[in-house]
Amino acid sequence: MLTSPNGWTGKILHIDLDTASIDALRPETEVYHKYIGGKGLAGYYLRPKVTLSWNHPRMPLLIFTGPLVGTAAPTSGRSTIMSRSPLTGTIADTSVGGRIGFQLKRAGWDGIVITGQSETPCGIEIDDDKVRIVDAGELWGKDTATVFSLLADGGRSVATIGPAAENGVCFAAVMVDKHHVAGRTGIGLCFAAKKLKYLSVQGSSKVRIHDRKKLYAAREEILRLTAASPILMGQHGFSCFGTGSIYDLMDSRRMMPTDNFRKTHFDRASELNAHAYKKRYDPGKHGCMGCHIRCKKIGRSAGYVGSSMPEFETMSHFTALIDNTDMDLVMQANTLCNHYGMDTISAAATLACYKEISGTKDLSGRLIPLLEEIGQGSTELGRQLGKGSFHYASSHNQQTASMSVKGLELPAYDPRGAYGMSLAYALATRGGCHLRAYPVSHEILRKPVATDRFTFSGKARIIKIAEDQNAIVDSLTACKFIFLGAGLEEYAGAFSAVTGVAATAQDLLKVGERIYYLERLMNSLNGFEAKDDDLPGRFFTEAGTSGNGIEVRPLDREAFLEARSRYYRIRGLDEDGRATKEKSKELGLAWNNS
Amino acid sequence: MEQLVKKYAGKLISAGLAENPLVCGLDDEVVWNRPDDDIPILEQVLGGMNINSLICVEPAEPYLTIFRFLTSRYPETITPGDCETRTFLHDVPVIRDFASASILTHLRERKSVVVASDNNIRLITFGGVSPEQAFVSLSSVCFSAFVLFFADYLADCRQGTITKEQQRAFDKAVAELEPPHRTTPVLATGPFNSEQQVYQAIIEAGRFTVDYGLVDSYFGNISYRISQTIYISQTGSSLDALVGCIDPCPMDDSSCAGITASSELVAHDEIYKNTDNRAILHGHPKFAVILSMDCSDFDCINRGQCHIKCTGKRLIKDIPIVPGEVGTGPTGLCHTLPPAIQNKRGVIVWGHGLFTVARKDFNEAFKHLLEIENMCREEYFARARRC
Ligand code: SF4
Ligand SMILES: [Zn+2]
Numbered sequence: 001m002l003t004s005p006n007g008w009t010g011k012i013l014h015i016d017l018d019t020a021s022i023d024a025l026r027p028e029t030e031v032y033h034k035y036i037g038g039k040g041l042a043g044y045y046l047r048p049k050v051t052l053s054w055n056h057p058r059m060p061l062l063i064f065t066g067p068l069v070g071t072a073a074p075t076s077g078r079s080t081i082m083s084r085s086p087l088t089g090t091i092a093d094t095s096v097g098g099r100i101g102f103q104l105k106r107a108g109w110d111g112i113v114i115t116g117q118s119e120t121p122c123g124i125e126i127d128d129d130k131v132r133i134v135d136a137g138e139l140w141g142k143d144t145a146t147v148f149s150l151l152a153d154g155g156r157s158v159a160t161i162g163p164a165a166e167n168g169v170c171f172a173a174v175m176v177d178k179h180h181v182a183g184r185t186g187i188g189l190c191f192a193a194k195k196l197k198y199l200s201v202q203g204s205s206k207v208r209i210h211d212r213k214k215l216y217a218a219r220e221e222i223l224r225l226t227a228a229s230p231i232l233m234g235q236h237g238f239s240c241f242g243t244g245s246i247y248d249l250m251d252s253r254r255m256m257p258t259d260n261f262r263k264t265h266f267d268r269a270s271e272l273n274a275h276a277y278k279k280r281y282d283p284g285k286h287g288c289m290g291c292h293i294r295c296k297k298i299g300r301s302a303g304y305v306g307s308s309m310p311e312f313e314t315m316s317h318f319t320a321l322i323d324n325t326d327m328d329l330v331m332q333a334n335t336l337c338n339h340y341g342m343d344t345i346s347a348a349a350t351l352a353c354y355k356e357i358s359g360t361k362d363l364s365g366r367l368i369p370l371l372e373e374i375g376q377g378s379t380e381l382g383r384q385l386g387k388g389s390f391h392y393a394s395s396h397n398q399q400t401a402s403m404s405v406k407g408l409e410l411p412a413y414d415p416r417g418a419y420g421m422s423l424a425y426a427l428a429t430r431g432g433c434h435l436r437a438y439p440v441s442h443e444i445l446r447k448p449v450a451t452d453r454f455t456f457s458g459k460a461r462i463i464k465i466a467e468d469q470n471a472i473v474d475s476l477t478a479c480k481f482i483f484l485g486a487g488l489e490e491y492a493g494a495f496s497a498v499t500g501v502a503a504t505a506q507d508l509l510k511v512g513e514r515i516y517y518l519e520r521l522m523n524s525l526n527g528f529e530a531k532d533d534d535l536p537g538r539f540f541t542e543a544g545t546s547g548n549g550i551e552v553r554p555l556d557r558e559a560f561l562e563a564r565s566r567y568y569r570i571r572g573l574d575e576d577g578r579a580t581k582e583k584s585k586e587l588g589l590a591w592n593n594s
Numbered sequence: 595m596e597q598l599v600k601k602y603a604g605k606l607i608s609a610g611l612a613e614n615p616l617v618c619g620l621d622d623e624v625v626w627n628r629p630d631d632d633i634p635i636l637e638q639v640l641g642g643m644n645i646n647s648l649i650c651v652e653p654a655e656p657y658l659t660i661f662r663f664l665t666s667r668y669p670e671t672i673t674p675g676d677c678e679t680r681t682f683l684h685d686v687p688v689i690r691d692f693a694s695a696s697i698l699t700h701l702r703e704r705k706s707v708v709v710a711s712d713n714n715i716r717l718i719t720f721g722g723v724s725p726e727q728a729f730v731s732l733s734s735v736c737f738s739a740f741v742l743f744f745a746d747y748l749a750d751c752r753q754g755t756i757t758k759e760q761q762r763a764f765d766k767a768v769a770e771l772e773p774p775h776r777t778t779p780v781l782a783t784g785p786f787n788s789e790q791q792v793y794q795a796i797i798e799a800g801r802f803t804v805d806y807g808l809v810d811s812y813f814g815n816i817s818y819r820i821s822q823t824i825y826i827s828q829t830g831s832s833l834d835a836l837v838g839c840i841d842p843c844p845m846d847d848s849s850c851a852g853i854t855a856s857s858e859l860v861a862h863d864e865i866y867k868n869t870d871n872r873a874i875l876h877g878h879p880k881f882a883v884i885l886s887m888d889c890s891d892f893d894c895i896n897r898g899q900c901h902i903k904c905t906g907k908r909l910i911k912d913i914p915i916v917p918g919e920v921g922t923g924p925t926g927l928c929h930t931l932p933p934a935i936q937n938k939r940g941v942i943v944w945g946h947g948l949f950t951v952a953r954k955d956f957n958e959a960f961k962h963l964l965e966i967e968n969m970c971r972e973e974y975f976a977r978a979r980r981c
Binding site for chain 1: 595597598619620621622642643644645646681684701702703704705721722723724726727730828829830831843847848849850851852853854855856857859860863919920921922923926
């Protein structure tokens with residue numbers, strides 16, 4: 001049992017949907033210190049069952065907050081949802097904003113472990129320590145907007161799936177508090193497998209803090225550093241324009257994935273940038289709980305009042321990747337994905353794959369109908385596309401048209417324009433993801449310092465360190481974006497102030513290393529190895545679109561493989577990318593499943 | 595890696611921070627710029643942290659003298675009050691043993707550590723992404739120590755508490771100072787009308803600003819306005835290496851390509867909107883920074899928070915001193931600098947640096963920067979003599 005109740009509540013809610021039983025787990029202090037919370041603790045609970053299939057009744061579905069959640073530490077309102085991915089077969093964790101973590105913590109829980117499968121659609125309602133499994137038959141089949149309008153109530157947090165998950169879409173998402181998405185790896189389908197439609201939480205107790213004064217001092221430091229960050233708080237930054245503010249930059253750096261990654265520059269980008277959206281939809285600011293950056297944007301113009309504005313990835317993939325120049329169509333596609341509960345990145349990239357394979361010249365007229373067919377599973381094509389691009393391309397014997405890693409569709413940064421990104425994609429534990437190592441930060445945004453984006457030199461270790469850092473960020477939990485301004489040094493101060501556990505930035509990095517290695521270990525147990533840590537062949541054989549004085553060459557395969565081998569050595573994996581017994585032991589991870 | 599390691603070793607020397615620096619970078623294997631007896635201990639440090647680069651130097655003069663004094667005066671922690679420290683370093687721990695365990699204890703928490711053993715001074719910094727981080731930390735540590743040393747001296751002068759040892763160190767450090775530049779370089783003549791001209795002019799002026807010691811590489815910023823576009827150096831760029839690091843930012847915000855622009859873009863933008871200047875140059879000249887922190891009002895209620903709260907109408911000759919932090923926060927210099935610079939050639943931001951403006955090109959802005967710094971330097975010694 002946890003000895004000091006500062007930061008953590010010391011209690012984890014276990015709900016078994018097979019037996020409708022509810023109980024509290026009280027992990028030892030050591031477990032908290034070793035895995036912190038969020039992604040770390042969720043991974044700890046996933047580990048014993050990770051070799052089960054994603055839809056096995058005993059496969060846990062995990063929702064975890066971290067010690068900073070609900071405190072004055074900036075951007076600490078986020079949490080993690082984790083299970084095994086129906087799309088990739090890897091571990092599946094997604095960081096999500098909104099109020100869910102905040103309310104869960106205030107209800108007295110550090111996390112929820114959900115096992116079993118309900119026979120009929122259900123919801124889970126939590127009010128402090130009152131937990132109910134309720135019938136959700138009436139809501140099954142309803143889109144997320146309807147669920148929110150029926151269930152959202154004051155500060156209460158609601159997480160729900162939409163029809164996409166119910167219809168078996170492998171990239172189904174969980175929508176949280178209307179505007180926040182747990183998007184990637186098909187975590188929505190994991191809800192559906194348990195017949196769990198929604199989760200609704202409200203809590204009323206305050207999080208206990210070890211040293212308030214120190215926490216405020218750390219907070220001040222963090223706020224000062226964010227204010228000094230042009231990317232976060234500058235006049236062209238995330239706070240003013242949302243994440244879409246990097247749209248122009250990606251195109252001018254010749255990194256905008258265009259035409260299913262066959263080009264890296266989109267001629268019409270300047271008409272479809274964040275400024276254009278701002279002008280047309282007059283968005284207001286919105287943010288996750290406890291965030292002052294507020295990078296989320298919500299439309300205010302006629303016809304779009306209350307609509308979530310598209311994030312950068314959505315803006316880019318629903319334009320350049322599928323050759324669409326209609327901004328309204330992007331808004332509609334975004335809204336539709338949110339209502340059906342689908343990941344926009346995978347949805348757009350799967351459509352781009354379909355466009356390439358089918359030879360469709362202009363997709364714009366078909367865009368909305370196709371998304372509907374996918375979300376509703378109403379046609380054979382819709383159902384096929386709902387399995388993701390890799391499945392679709394494989395069934396047409398054209399795997400090369402799926403721009404994915406381990407089956408997870410790539411986001412909107414072309415790796416030929418940032419070599420660290422190519423490693424980050426290939427090596428990420430959940431498949432093609434930019435957020436594990438987020439090399440955009442130094443390769444493009446110059447933080448903490450700029451690195452040469454066209455070299456593999458030094459990148460293997462940089463990726464490893466960044467993965468460790470982001471693993472701890474997702475466990476504390478905080479938002480990765482704030483690390484474009486502040487550092488782990490400041491967050492270590494906040495962590496110690498909240499929990500009373502003395503820890504430096506380097507101590508936290510070490511914990512991050514354990515958390516990330518555990519993910520590699522879990523993937524190894526499921527058979528993932530070097531051949532899976534690879535990029536689509538296109539990047540090694542085809543050049544991007546040069547121009548602006550920038551030459552975008554194909555990636556050098558040999559240099560890529562060498563850098564990947566260096567990464568394996570640095571990470572302590574064997575030469576085939578598998579976790580080893582020695583390294584696991586060194587990091588205090590159990591090798592055997594006992 | 596080898597290239598980067600060499601590059602930053604060279605930069606440490608050319609910046610006058612060290613004569614024989616030791617720099618390493620680590621991917622899967624560690625690369626040093628040269629052999630040294632310190633390496634085994636430093637490799638233990640490297641092994642004990644999740645980092646990829648390390649710098650260890652004996653600082654060059656006058657920093658050596660400054661650190662010898664500061665480490666005896668502040669045997670555990672040096673806490674400068676300037677902006678670079680506040681923003682990046684927090685404080686600088688001091689230890690006595692060049693031993694991996696104690697170095698690790700401090701580097702795990704801070705960006706730098708000073709090892710003062712016998713008569714040796716070693717400064718150690720690190721990076722998690724590139725040796726450039728270690729270089730930036732090291733250059734900040736030296737800058738901050740310089741500012742603290744001279745600011746302390748003046749404050750102690752005013753209080754009449756100068757010690758013999760302090761006086762000796764002061765005299766020695768002063769003797770080691772480079773003499774001030776008296777002539778300005780001839781820079782491209784404006785007004786500029788094409789992008790090409792602007793880029794070249796910015797690159798040239800940036801390089802001279804560093805060469806003249808008016809800013810450390812990596813800090814400062816510089817911009818030029820043509821019609822409705824501001825061309826400005828990027829965030830975290832080195833003013834002496836601006837090729838490819840200048841962002842065009844439309845003043846109507848129609849493109850966000852300037853998201854990587856300097857954190858002071860908002861302040862530059864405001865200045866351009868409210869004055870007919872075309873050029874802005876911002877450096878961290880040391881004596882302007884030191885003097886901005888020298889205030890004789892010891893009873894002021896804002897003391898300790900001068901950098902955000904000072905309300906005094908402070909001037910050094912014709913140059914106003916304003917509070918303000920980096921960036922766009924509520925206490926940001928974007929609120930204080932633009933109004934203060936109207937009808938002025940320059941403004942000093944408390945404990946941070948100097949902004950100068952010009953109507954035509956960088957000749958004038960550079961001249962102001964140099965003249966104001968020279969004026970501050972003379973004024974500093976005059977004040978020291980007076981008390
Ligand atoms: S920066 Fe954006 S994503 Fe991050 S916590 Fe704030 S609102 Fe949420
Ligand atoms: Zn400055």
